[in-house]
Amino acid sequence: MRIALIAHxxxxxxxxxxxxxxxxEFGQHELFATGTTGKRITELTGLPVHRFKSGPLGGxxxxxxxxxxxxxxxxxxxxxxLTAQPHEPDVSALVRLGDVYKIPMATxxxxxxxxxxxxxxxxxxxx
Numbered sequence: 001m002r003i004a005l006i007a008h009x010x011x012x013x014x015x016x017x018x019x020x021x022x023x024x025e026f027g028q029h030e031l032f033a034t035g036t037t038g039k040r041i042t043e044l045t046g047l048p049v050h051r052f053k054s055g056p057l058g059g060x061x062x063x064x065x066x067x068x069x070x071x072x073x074x075x076x077x078x079x080x081x082l083t084a085q086p087h088e089p090d091v092s093a094l095v096r097l098g099d100v101y102k103i104p105m106a107t108x109x110x111x112x113x114x115x116x117x118x119x120x121x122x123x124x125x126x127x
Contacts, residue, residue, distance in 0.1 A: 001073040001119065004063045005033040005041060006055065006094075011078035012037060014109060016044055018076075022116050023047065029119075032066065034059035060094045067097045074124055075105040076112055 007015035038051035052062040106112035
């Protein structure tokens, strides 16, 4: 599977902890991430991650393009709903594309736990 990993600054540690906890499962898939998030995942876990630009510099849009081209199978996007994001239109567009193309998307730890279990059990289909 092709999985995107994104986190707002205030949620990066939570995503990093989650990926590290499920390192074995994520290691069986092709991973993509926005700039800093991808770098920190690789540093922490040693997992290879294809890195796009930082979210505010176009990384969210790059991942959105992958969704639109049906080149991603799932997205873990830990959003911070309490902090205004300068690139909020990009964030909204990314979530909208996930809905349009029916891409499973976890936007918080609760949905991430459910999504990773679906991936582990093979309930989330590739492409």
